[in-house]
Amino acid sequence: MAPKYLTGDSQAINDFLDRFDVFLFDCDGVLWSGDIVFDGTVETLEMLRNKGKQVVFVTNNSTKSRLDYKKKLDKLGIPATREEVFSSSFSAAVYISRILNLPPNKRKVFVLGETGIEQELQAENIPFIGATDPAYRRDVSAEDYNKIAAGDPSLLDPEVGAVLVGLDFHINYLKISLAYHYIRRGALFLATNIDSTLPNAGTLFPGAGTISAPLIRMLGGTEPISLGKPSPEMMVAVEGKFKFNRQRACMVGDRLDTDIRFGIEGGLGGTLGVLTGVSSKDDFEAATLPPMAYVDKLGDLLGGA
Amino acid sequence: MAPKYLTGDSQAINDFLDRFDVFLFDCDGVLWSGDIVFDGTVETLEMLRNKGKQVVFVTNNSTKSRLDYKKKLDKLGIPATREEVFSSSFSAAVYISRILNLPPNKRKVFVLGETGIEQELQAENIPFIGATDPAYRRDVSAEDYNKIAAGDPSLLDPEVGAVLVGLDFHINYLKISLAYHYIRRGALFLATNIDSTLPNAGTLFPGAGTISAPLIRMLGGTEPISLGKPSPEMMVAVEGKFKFNRQRACMVGDRLDTDIRFGIEGGLGGTLGVLTGVSSKDDFEAATLPPMAYVDKLGDLLGGA
Numbered sequence: 001m002a003p004k005y006l007t008g009d010s011q012a013i014n015d016f017l018d019r020f021d022v023f024l025f026d027c028d029g030v031l032w033s034g035d036i037v038f039d040g041t042v043e044t045l046e047m048l049r050n051k052g053k054q055v056v057f058v059t060n061n062s063t064k065s066r067l068d069y070k071k072k073l074d075k076l077g078i079p080a081t082r083e084e085v086f087s088s089s090f091s092a093a094v095y096i097s098r099i100l101n102l103p104p105n106k107r108k109v110f111v112l113g114e115t116g117i118e119q120e121l122q123a124e125n126i127p128f129i130g131a132t133d134p135a136y137r138r139d140v141s142a143e144d145y146n147k148i149a150a151g152d153p154s155l156l157d158p159e160v161g162a163v164l165v166g167l168d169f170h171i172n173y174l175k176i177s178l179a180y181h182y183i184r185r186g187a188l189f190l191a192t193n194i195d196s197t198l199p200n201a202g203t204l205f206p207g208a209g210t211i212s213a214p215l216i217r218m219l220g221g222t223e224p225i226s227l228g229k230p231s232p233e234m235m236v237a238v239e240g241k242f243k244f245n246r247q248r249a250c251m252v253g254d255r256l257d258t259d260i261r262f263g264i265e266g267g268l269g270g271t272l273g274v275l276t277g278v279s280s281k282d283d284f285e286a287a288t289l290p291p292m293a294y295v296d297k298l299g300d301l302l303g304g305a
Numbered sequence: 306m307a308p309k310y311l312t313g314d315s316q317a318i319n320d321f322l323d324r325f326d327v328f329l330f331d332c333d334g335v336l337w338s339g340d341i342v343f344d345g346t347v348e349t350l351e352m353l354r355n356k357g358k359q360v361v362f363v364t365n366n367s368t369k370s371r372l373d374y375k376k377k378l379d380k381l382g383i384p385a386t387r388e389e390v391f392s393s394s395f396s397a398a399v400y401i402s403r404i405l406n407l408p409p410n411k412r413k414v415f416v417l418g419e420t421g422i423e424q425e426l427q428a429e430n431i432p433f434i435g436a437t438d439p440a441y442r443r444d445v446s447a448e449d450y451n452k453i454a455a456g457d458p459s460l461l462d463p464e465v466g467a468v469l470v471g472l473d474f475h476i477n478y479l480k481i482s483l484a485y486h487y488i489r490r491g492a493l494f495l496a497t498n499i500d501s502t503l504p505n506a507g508t509l510f511p512g513a514g515t516i517s518a519p520l521i522r523m524l525g526g527t528e529p530i531s532l533g534k535p536s537p538e539m540m541v542a543v544e545g546k547f548k549f550n551r552q553r554a555c556m557v558g559d560r561l562d563t564d565i566r567f568g569i570e571g572g573l574g575g576t577l578g579v580l581t582g583v584s585s586k587d588d589f590e591a592a593t594l595p596p597m598a599y600v601d602k603l604g605d606l607l608g609g610a
Contacts (some may be wrong), residue, residue, distance in 0.1 A: 003518060011422045140474060140510075150508035178510045196522045201454035205445075206481045206519055213522040214515035219502045 003273065003284050004293040005256065006300065013304025016293055020248040020270060022054040022242065024086075024263070026229075027279020028199060029254035030298060031057075037076050038276055040299015045078065047302060055084055056242060058251075060228040060258070062089040062166035062192035062208060065119035088192040088208075088228035089113070092164055092236040093120035095227050098187070098240065106161025107285050110182050112175050112211055113166030117192065121164075128164075129157055138176045148181055156181055165215065165224060166192035167208040176214050183219065193228025195258070229258045235266030245269075252277050252298070253291075260291045308578065308589050309598040311605065318609025325575060327359045327547065327572055329568070331534075333504060334559035334582020336362075342381050343581055345604015350383065352607060360389055361547060363556075364443040365533040365563070367394040367471035367497035367513060370424035370599070393497040393513075393533035394418070396542040397469055398425040400532050403545065405493070411466025415487050417480050417516055418471030419527075422497065426469075433469075434462055437479065445479045446556045447481060453486055461486055470520065471497035472513040481519050488524065498533025500563070518561060540571030550574075558596075559583050565596045579603050 006012050025031060031041045048055055057080060059069060066085040073080040095110060096102070111117055111131040118131045130136055147155045155178065163179045183189050195207035214222050227233050239246065250270040253259020254277025263271035273284050273294035284294050295301060311317050330336060336346045353360055362385060364374060369388040378385040401407070401414060416422055416436040423436045435441055452460045460483065468484045476492050500512035517529050532538050544551065555575040558564020559582025568576035578589050578599035589599050600606060 145506040145510065148510075149508040171476070171478060173474045173476060173511060175513060180509075180511065196525070201450040203454040204485075204523070205450065205453075206478060206485065206523060210481060210519035210522050213518040214511055217515050217518040218509070218511060220501070 001290075003287075003290040005295075006293050007296045008300070008303060008305050012293075013301055016270070016272070017048075017051065017053075017301065017304060020250040022051065022056065022244045023048055024056045024058045024238065024249060024251045024268075026251075026253035026255070026259045027057055027059050027071045030252060030274050032076055032089070033276065034202065035076070038297055038299060040080055040297065040302055044298050044301050054242065054244065056086055056238065057084055058086045058229065058234075058238065060088045060193040060195055060208070061198075062087065062092070062116050062228070063114040063169070064089070064116040066090050067119065068116060085117065086238050086241070087120070089116040089166060089233065091234045092117065092166070092190060092227040093124040093126060094237045094240065094271075095233055096126055096162060096164070096190070097124040098119075099236070100162070102161040105159060108157055108159040108161065108188075110157070110160045110163045110179060110187065111166070112168040112171065112179055113164065113192065114169060117164065117166050127159075129268070132170070136175055136178075136234075137170055137172065138174060140177060144174065144177075144224050146217060147216065148177060151185070156185070160187050162188040162190055163215075164190045164192065165208065165212045167198065168211050171211050176255055179215055180218050183215065189215065189219070189222065189224040191224035191226045191228070193231075194224070194226045195228070225226040230262035230265060232266055235262065235268075250292075256283055256287050256289070256291075260287075261289060263291075306595075308592075308595040310600075311598050312601045313605070313608060315609050317598075318606055321575070321577070322353075322356065322358075322606065322609060325358065325555040327361065327549045328353055328396075329361045329363050329543065329554060329556045329573075331556075331558035331560070331564045332362055332364050335557055335579050336383060337381055338581065339507065340381070342383065343602055343604060344416045345602065345607055347383055347461075349603050349606050359547060359549065361391055361543065362389055363534065363543065363567075365393045365500055365513070366496040367392065367397070367421055367533070368419040368474070369394070369421040370426060370428075371395050371426065373421060391546070392421065392541065392544050394421040394427070394471060396539045397422065397471070397497045397532040398429040398431060399540055399542045399545065400455060401426075401431055401467060401469070401495070402429040404541075405467070407466040410464060411492075413462055413464040414467045414469050415462070415484060415492065416469050416471070417467045417473040417476065417484055418469065418497065418604070422469065422471050432464075434465070435483070437475070441480055441483075442475055442477065443479060445482060449479065449482075453482060456486075456490070462542055465492050467493040467495055468520075469495045469497065470513065472503065472518045473516050476516050477562070481509065484520055485523050488520065490540040494520065494524070494529040496529035496531045496533070498536075499529070499531045535567035535570060536572055540567065540573075555597075559587055561592050561594070563595075565592075566594060568596075569594050
């Protein structure tokens with residue numbers, strides 16, 4: 001079904017808003033771009049809150065914790081609480097602690113990633129190694145090869161039951177080698193998200209998907225379980241926290257392949273596209289899985305008031 | 306056609322050897338394993354040379370130059386000259402200098418790799434940046450993101466016309482970012498080889514294919530031109546150097562998917578499998594593209610004398 005274009009149609013906007021109690025927002029490309037907040041973003045969020053709607057900020061950025069992200073929202077002048085932020089690092093921590101049930105002697109997680117993941121794992125009391133530990137920021141020595149081959153516990157902790165891969169700005173040969181050997185020895189292969197690129201400074205840089213790519217290659221094509229958008233596991237985690245009726249929830253995003261897909265495959269009652277990011281009007285109109293409705297920009301929702 | 310089993314059949318061995326003037330050898334798994342040279346390796350090579358055969362050692366290991374590799378052969382007690390060694394780093398250098406014809410203002414190569422590639426590029430007078438230059442062994446700064454986005458020539462050399470990816474034990478986020486932006490700006494995407502793993506210490510570590518994997522991911526699936534086995538480009542380079550008749554040449558190897566495939570798809574007159582490496586008797590007998598013949602071990606060829 002073709003998506004409904006809402007901009008300028010106050011009756012249609014009101015009808016649309018009335019269908020939902022919860023709005024999940026993608027951030028970059030929807031609320032802001034880079035460091036520039038779009039006109040009407042703050043007022044639209046205020047309008048939704050005034051109508052009693054729950055707002056949730058859903059981000060695949062695993063390098064930041066929810067608190068880091070709340071600080072970013074503060075800095076941009078967008079009022080938010082930590083509780084309203086749902087990041088892929090938090091999603092991964094919730095998945096590991098509440099769904100996976102690792103055996104008692106396999107509870108540790110070997111992490112490729114940054115402090116955002118560490119903070120969320122700590123908040124869920126999940127023991128981990130790797131991540132930002134400087135001991136892993138070094139070359140592989142001849143001795144390491146033999147120790148890894150022998151499964152020496154000084155390099156391969158026998159209590160590791162899962163490898164969690166997020167965006168790691170300090171990826172290196174040693175970490176890839178260790179992650180591979182943990183997985184070969186039976187550890188689960190998890191990823192906070194698998195985005196191939198990360199938008200920054202108006203262009204693209206390597207995303208979390210580039211950190212799992214070498215491992216997928218070594219494993220002959222085996223993909224990680226991804227806990228970020230558009231994975232249904234992330235929707236399970238979001239729902240587990242906010243306890244909403246999926247039929248009364250709407251995902252708002254700029255990308256067909258992550259945001260809109262996440263809302264549709266996650267079984268939400270609605271999806272809303274915006275044209276301030278990656279996907280265009282033509283993309284939305286021609287899509288096999290289009291959003292339920294779309295607006296030129298988020299602030300156009302104020303036209304329904 | 307089922308491969309002929311030669312071990313113990315002196316007439317069949319003689320007939321087989323008589324068909325070829327040139328023998329191309331894979332090394333690890335054929336001549337030796339790790340640091341152990343198989344019984345009969347040295348004598349078999351001597352026998353072939355005494356019969357006037359040309360022997361060539363063909364390796365995908367790009368971290369070593371031909372001279373480094375000759376030194377490795379010396380250390381293992383296998384007589385060889387630098388001229389008999391054909392590595393994927395040399396193959397890549399030959400391909401760039403003699404086949405690619407980069408425009409005069411795009412002659413530089415940005416390298417992800419080690420000293421083996423540097424030495425072979427230098428020998429072919431190809432200007433390059435990256436590789437083991439310590440200036441690239443650092444974190445990405447906030448300033449770098451802006452400079453890369455702006456195409457600042459202090460980080461993105463406008464004369465770079467090709468990116469060459471080999472095994473890089475010092476891979477990092479900065480190098481992946483730069484390689485990606487060079488390719489986006491039009492540089493060719495080349496790889497010395499795309500092996501997913503590297504055997505070491507009796508187990509597997511990340512191979513050159515894991516260094517190109519993040520880039521392939523960022524580029525939406527675009528693969529590099531590979532200059533190693535089993536790529537036909539490597540056969541073109543080998544033939545360009547040794548000027549042999551492909552019908553009178555035989556590839557000897559332990560792996561169906563690289564060595565035997567390389568010989569068959571490269572149009573050689575014959576292929577010989579050995580059982581001292583990865584592939585088994587059953588693999589050879591059941592293969593869609595089997596070797597022409599096989600022996601238990603290379604030294605069994607002495608049984609034809």
